[in-house]
Amino acid sequence: MIWIDLEHKRPTDTDIPHWVPWTQAQWDAWLAKSAQLVANLSALDAVGNHAERNALIDANSTHWGALKEWLLALSAGKCWFSEVRELYSHYDVEHFRPKKEAKALDTSLRDGYWWLAFDYMNFRVCGNVGNRKKGGWFPLKNGSLCSTHAQQCEESEAHYLLDPIDDDDVALVAFDEEGKVIPMPGITEWEQARVDETVKRLKLNEHVPLAEARRKVWQQVDRLIDDFTKAKARCGAGNNPAAKAKLTEVRARVREMTNPAAELSSVARWCVLLRNDPQLSRLVG
Numbered sequence: 191m192i193w194i195d196l197e198h199k200r201p202t203d204t205d206i207p208h209w210v211p212w213t214q215a216q217w218d219a220w221l222a223k224s225a226q227l228v229a230n231l232s233a234l235d236a237v238g239n240h241a242e243r244n245a246l247i248d249a250n251s252t253h254w255g256a257l258k259e260w261l262l263a264l265s266a267g268k269c270w271f272s273e274v275r276e277l278y279s280h281y282d283v284e285h286f287r288p289k290k291e292a293k294a295l296d297t298s299l300r301d302g303y304w305w306l307a308f309d310y311m312n313f314r315v316c317g318n319v320g321n322r323k324k325g326g327w328f329p330l331k332n333g334s335l336c337s338t339h340a341q342q343c344e345e346s347e348a349h350y351l352l353d354p355i356d357d358d359d360v361a362l363v364a365f366d367e368e369g370k371v372i373p374m375p376g377i378t379e380w381e382q383a384r385v386d387e388t389v390k391r392l393k394l395n396e397h398v399p400l401a402e403a404r405r406k407v408w409q410q411v412d413r414l415i416d417d418f419t420k421a422k423a424r425c426g427a428g429n430n431p432a433a434k435a436k437l438t439e440v441r442a443r444v445r446e447m448t449n450p451a452a453e454l455s456s457v458a459r460w461c462v463l464l465r466n467d468p469q470l471s472r473l474v475g
Contacts, residue, residue, distance in 0.1 A: 278317025
């Protein structure tokens with residue numbers, strides 16, 4: 191999982207690689223249409239016409255689809271949950287809070303967050319391997335507040351699904367040498383449950399090609415660290431240009447693999463940090 195600073199980004203930004211910025215007029219028009227669509231949804235909801243309300247959401251999927259390339263540019267073309275480009279199938283603009291109905295752990299349903307259907311802050315990029323299984327899954331912790339259109343309190347909900355735009359959520363995820371997502375050591379029981387449910391629901395371990403790709407990244411970084419350790423020992427014994435060159439080469443490769451734009455960079459970062467070599471750890475922050 192990769193952290194995305196969605197809160198401070200706009201399609202009008204000129205500093206997003208591989209993105210042609212929208213004009214302010216284009217962005218204003220998109221927001222205005224969103225507001226009108228939500229007003230129309232609200233009117234249908236007020237008279238209890240949920241079928242038409244949901245049909246209106248489906249009929250306007252191209253509206254959130256218009257932001258797909260921008261959302262992808264924010265992650266250097268990677269899925270926000272799996273952090274790969276191709277292995278998790280093609281991308282969907284996923285609604286973090288489901289737009290039509292929300293499913294609890296016991297599979298019971300409640301009304302969805304239809305008022306967020308066209309709110310870009312509710313959009314995430316997810317490969318459809320995970321998104322298809324997730325569907326409307328959005329369970330809350332027992333006793334949690336539950337946001338409704340009449341009493342909106344999304345920020346106070348205790349939800350299971352980890353959110354890529356929440357840096358604290360991303361920090362709950364770690365990896366093992368077999369390529370599996372695991373809970374970060376030392377977190378609470380509730381946080382572990384959130385990681386476990388997210389991994390299960392988005393098939394982050396179940397999808398074999400994804401786990402295998404993580405395992406290969408781990409092995410590559412492991413070998414780099416071994417090469418670094420050996421070269422550092424040779425340098426310590428006296429001037430050794432070949433060993434010094436190897437250190438430079440390894441540092442460059444570690445920087446490359448742990449760069450946020452690289453696929454599975456979080457796996458590479460975790461492997462480096464776990465080996466606890468200060469000279470390498472400083473390369474990944």
